[in-house]
Amino acid sequence: MKKKTEQKAERLKIIPLGGLEQIGMNITAFEYGDSIIVVDCGLSFPEDDMLGVDLVIPDITYLKENQDKLKGFFITHGHEDHIGAIPYVFKDLNVCPIYSTKLTNGLIEHKLEEHKMLTKVKRKVVKYGTHINAGEFRVEFIRTNHSIQDAAALAIYSPAGIVVHTGDFKVDYTPVYGDPIDLQRLGEIGKKGVLALMCDSTNAERPGFTASEKTVGKTIDSIFADNDSSRIIIATFASNVDRVQQIINSADKYGRKVCVEGRSMVNTIETASKLGYLQIPDNTLIDIESLKSYPDEKVVLVTTGSQGESMAALSRMANGTHKKVQIKPGDMIVFSSHPIPGNEKAVSNVINDLTMRGAEIVMQDVHVSGHACAEEIKLIYSLVRPQFAIPVHGEYKHLTAQARIAESLGWDHDHIKIIRSGDVLELGDNYAKVSGHVHTGAIMVDGIGVGDVGNIVLRDRQKLAEDGIIIVVLTLDSASGTVLAGPDIVSRGFVYVRDSEDLMESARAVLTETMEVLEEKNITDWNKIKADIRDNLSDFVWHETQRRPMIIPIIMEV
């Protein structure tokens, strides 16, 4: 009896290990007693100042230190910011299963295959409505809608109460594939009493409702209807299978072949159609090699690059470096996407390049968001009616926008918890408090190096990028300390040397003089020599150019 009371008194801990100080890298631990489950395991893309970095993954020190408690990973949907870190994270973890819906699992398997880790990681496909027992937890997958199919909200049952986590979601009453979000079940669980709601904030600043994916299909159809003599090229997100389905439907209706270009899109389409999430009529798909065999009005090209990514197919078509597709006057190019913040300029550059080649650009009404706007968020709050609101998914301004929505619905300020990565939020009946903090962080991946690029390396890259480098080498006599060769100067990224011979000549004179002064003073301490070289050359260069290149003195001894 006493033991049971003790157990009941224990609180649920929610510990976001990423995702709350940046867009992406979603990963949250739920801990109760000796059990930990994890929701999502995403990566994020590098910020502008992370030069040369390919992607960023969460630091999971806390999970490694608590491996014995780990009962499973539960993945809400198959986007990179929710599954992308799995191959990296599972290198450091003992086996524990990953639970997800069918398409999500298919995309995870593809990723594990690429990293040759398919045999190392246990995976379980889960149906909506199924409950998974995981230590002290039970987790139910609930159908939602999103810009990828098979998205799920999670009802996380713990002895301390139920937490509903929406994942990324929207309310689509007329989805292209499958059924609308299971609002009934959310209401039913809400009626039981929910301790906390963790709800998607991405579009919380936007009023109203996000339109149905089907509205995009109508616009696409009318583009096909109105342009029966042009080649049509549609750029969209590689993972938006419903979008591709609607393009295929219109292509089929208007007698066009569909050609898919861009590695990530080809991959997604393969996985989705293999698993039955994409219906492609026979003889509809053609490969890029045979594109030339069809007249313009008989093809539609579906491509990656809607975000202006420099290496994506559309960008290469725009700048004329695509080997198979040349843009020509009359091409109708549809941007079925909105620029993700930070990509606006890149997208604009691609549009200018395409326009210069004579293409016509369409951007109106050919995209809808995958995230809930303010009225949808209100709907979810009204169904779930949690004791506590914990806005998730979004930048800080988005989280506070959802907090304002919750307040407008009557939630008390104290019952809305905006937390940060690493916070340990303890939850119990009418209790919610950040009780501690665990180590978290962002680990940068560059090439196959994970974590070997840190702040020092980044700072060097920034300095190198800004003003370049000057290398000074000299060889000293080990016995006497006199200069045997040099000082020689090599520079990169500083000035165009052939036009700046005088400058480099004067720089060499500064260094020769520096060495003479040091020799006169009988100074042979390498640190002092290097410091004087750096200081004198730096002053000279600043005076002459007002730049601060990195200066690296290298001394050799024979």
Place this chain on the structure above:
Amino acid sequence: MKKKTEQKAERLKIIPLGGLEQIGMNITAFEYGDSIIVVDCGLSFPEDDMLGVDLVIPDITYLKENQDKLKGFFITHGHEDHIGAIPYVFKDLNVCPIYSTKLTNGLIEHKLEEHKMLTKVKRKVVKYGTHINAGEFRVEFIRTNHSIQDAAALAIYSPAGIVVHTGDFKVDYTPVYGDPIDLQRLGEIGKKGVLALMCDSTNAERPGFTASEKTVGKTIDSIFADNDSSRIIIATFASNVDRVQQIINSADKYGRKVCVEGRSMVNTIETASKLGYLQIPDNTLIDIESLKSYPDEKVVLVTTGSQGESMAALSRMANGTHKKVQIKPGDMIVFSSHPIPGNEKAVSNVINDLTMRGAEIVMQDVHVSGHACAEEIKLIYSLVRPQFAIPVHGEYKHLTAQARIAESLGWDHDHIKIIRSGDVLELGDNYAKVSGHVHTGAIMVDGIGVGDVGNIVLRDRQKLAEDGIIIVVLTLDSASGTVLAGPDIVSRGFVYVRDSEDLMESARAVLTETMEVLEEKNITDWNKIKADIRDNLSDFVWHETQRRPMIIPIIMEV
């Protein structure tokens, strides 16, 4: 008689030397016979891939080669993309006068002063309606509206016909300072018969009319009325004097002192108020030192940084590095601006930082554009009714958007000329043809170096930024060619060396082996040695890390 016919047959040449392949850097030459005049002389800001570059100016080789023909520069308004290159360009030109309106001239003088060139450049202040004779040309300044006062369109009279150049403009029937755009005069000149119209395209993609600057004043006023207990901080463009005037008006009305922060804004306000373009009631301005002496509800801070520029005042307040201003809960921060394309992410980051400090952000209805939308462009076409339309100011997609507007108004496709920088467009009665091309280009300015950063330097900076650098040094015996010291390895921006000692150790082994093989083969050719070092080390590094740092072998000889 014959001579006159010949003269009449001569054609007007319009030669844009910048401004048509990028936003900014506006400069256009007009040539007839032995006369050249130039409209505007702007700079542009570096593209993302121009690492370390401060600003970009036009290559004016064509003007230098034709100095004797130069009759004057005519400046439409005082924005950087129209005046910013003047100090650089006039270093290379013999004296010819710069004509502009009073405020524009004030801003040019400030700029010349900074570059210590005030005595070197002749300037003339021009009133609206005045005609300036300049060789074969006559130029009339016509009042327009823009986001800076004293903006002008130019009517350029040449023996071949009249060209109307709008400069940057909007139609504001209720401007804050001065009168609305002189539509009557544009109609009158149009009635005489205009050969070509060069019209601002920046907002050509947007339907409707740009709202009056006065509408912003109303919103600002209601922000003051509704927030009588908060400190108000308003970020806007440093050059928008009318915006500042409206803030000062509201501050005066609601009994707040005005503090201005940010060097560029302080400069503009000084120039504008000295010349009478800004009315500041006595005892309204306070300096940043005395800000603390006033209660929150008695001050408004006007600041730069509305574009998220990392060094601007607002960004420093947001990240907590501003020495005089700490953001605190309750602060009301107004972004009286739209992000310029490319700055969206930076602005968003600043907003997140400010929100985390508890500030409230206002962005709705507190900014209007300074550029004409589609309906205003139609109005100008209908007044001027030129034979030829030459869309200017804007990216390629904006120029084509204006071309579509012109077509929709009935202009024939052949009478709409989209030209590029360097094109020589020859114009005569019912004649317009690109007849040649002159050398143009963008010259990068880095520190005080003008043009010493070229594509090679930029490519190096990009490579350095991406993966860093590895320097390999060795000292050879000049007689025998044997290695006396090294090979030593120094790297920057590649990996964090302390965590990668094994990698660097193995790299050294690769180099030692490389040198042994070379010695065995008696190879002493430095080029061959360097090539082998570079190739072997590059292969090794790629295999181990999948990165491609720049590799610089340096050989010394004693």
